[in-house]
Amino acid sequence: MAEILNGGEGSTLVACYPILYHSHQYAVDEVLPTNDPGMVAAWLEAGTAKWTDGEPKEEAPKAVPKTAEPGRTGEAVSTESDGDDLVGKVPKTKQRKK
Numbered sequence: 001m002a003e004i005l006n007g008g009e010g011s012t013l014v015a016c017y018p019i020l021y022h023s024h025q026y027a028v029d030e031v032l033p034t035n036d037p038g039m040v041a042a043w044l045e046a047g048t049a050k051w052t053d054g055e056p057k058e059e060a061p062k063a064v065p066k067t068a069e070p071g072r073t074g075e076a077v078s079t080e081s082d083g084d085d086l087v088g089k090v091p092k093t094k095q096r097k098k
Contacts, residue, residue, distance in 0.1 A: 011052065013050075014032060014050060015027065015029065015049055018046055019032065019040065019049070
């Protein structure tokens, strides 16, 4: 049992599936904590984690959209007194990214 929980010298426990543990979502190939032997045994038994040698894989690059964003470019200007004819994209600012 100790061999299963320790994984050997230089081993790292990584997730094979997304795992929610202690209010943290661990992604696939992310290093898992090994401080709880009961959870380590449960993850290994269920096949949701595995021991690997060395460092975990690097994260995959994120996808970048290749199409234009919807909406018309330029400033939204109202010529009507009620302001109903506003057309345009919401500007990208630092405050809107939060």
